Amino acid sequence: MAREAKRWLLTAVALGMVLGTASDGVGEEYKPPRKVPGIRPCPRFAGPSRRVMDHGREAIEMVTKMNVDVDGAPNAYGPPGKKALDIAEHSLSPADAEHPGAVVGYMTEYEGGPPTVQKPGDPYPGYYVSQTDFADKDNPRMEDPRRYVDATKINYLVQGRVARKAGVVMGDYATVYSCRTGKSAFAIVADSGNERGDEGSLALVQALGYPIKDGIDQSVDDPEIVIHYFPKSNPGKTFFKTQAALDEAAAKLGLRK
Structure with a gap:
């Protein structure tokens, strides 16, 4: 989902950040700057991204802040009176989108129509069906919340502009690291709509060690998240129902956190 969340301000403490080397070419082995005990400092380089070799595989490196996306969660949005992970205003596309103000966080019965509501037997009956661009190709039921990530x-x-222009598509793998917490995680690209690309799922920010509970008014406000995208790394569009399955597949591919 594309929206600018209210910012959750983290303590402004520098964690040994040092300047890295700018590089536009492929072939430079990724070498994090000098370590502080337990923490890899964030690299700094010219431009929004650079190409690096990460353990023998070409990657697109980006350093960014991170807003929280709850799309695809069955309890992401709901009618008034139901406790949801986010508010309806955050389900709308931003002003710089192709269709500003359009509902993108959940399914509607028709364009401009009422929300599609989960039925008995769905994970959260009465809540809206929240979608992600990446979906389970083996599940043909469009209104099934379990079809989405x-x-x-x-x-x-x-997926933001940088990733898209580098050939990163829905389902591709990524590794993500926090220069503040020292934690890292495997991830996939599963949604679009934010051209800055500074947005990740609630599960991701929690895996990186941030005590964030929902998408309402919290985000990682400082550019301390290092992303390595791996273009065209999931050609079969494998859909993952558990993080354990995603982690196993990423490790088998030879990716390292």
């Missing part, structure tokens, strides 16, 4: 269970990133 659950933001509370799966680490995912929102």
Whole structure:
């Protein structure tokens, strides 16, 4: 989901950040700057991204802040009176989108129509069916919440301009690291709509060690998240129902956190 969340201000403490080397070419082995005990400092380089070799595989590196996306979670949005992970205003596309103000966080019965509501037997009856762009190709039921990537269970990133121009598509793998917490995680690209690409699932920010509970008014406000995208790394569009399955597949591919 594309929206600018209210910012959750983290303590402004520098964790040994040092300047890295700018690089536009492929072939430079990724070498994090000098370590502080337990923490890899964030690299700094010219431009929004650079190409690096990460353990023998080409990657697109980006350093960013991170807003929280809850799309795909069955309890992401709901009618007034139901406790949801986010508010309806955050389900709308931003002003710089192709269709500003359009509902993108959940399914509607028709364009501009009422929300599609989960039925008995669905995970959260009465809540709206929240979607992600990446979906389970083996599940043809469009209104099934389980067809989409659950933001509370799966680490995912929102595809931005940098990733898209580098050939990163829905389902591709990524590794994500926090220069503040020292934690890292495997993730996939599962949603779009935020051209800055500074957005990740609730599960991802929690896996990185941030005590964030929902998508309402919290985010990682400082540019301390290092992303390595791996273009065209999931050609079969494998859909993951658990993070354990995603982690196993990423490790088999030879990726390292």
